[in-house]
Amino acid sequence: MSVETREVYSSANGDRWFLAREAVTGRVFIKHEANAASGGQATDVDIGEFLRRGGQGPEHQALLRLIGTLITEDGSA
Secondary structure: OOEEEEEEEEOOOOOEEEEEEEOOOOOEEEEEEOOHHHOOOEEEEEHHHHHHHOOOOHHHHHHHHHHHOOOOOOOOO
């Protein structure tokens, strides 16, 4: 299945988080790629669960900033 991604945040230790969307189903989620030292495993997490789990980490703040760019100054999307 084709997945489109946009990097949201990359940490100093090499972990990376992406906003991802399955092209066919339209499902949107966070893809986390752990750094090589942690095994390099990739995991998918529902956006709501991602925000509930950590909330205040820099990767969470980066996602919230990205979401904020979707709103224009006059309040229309």
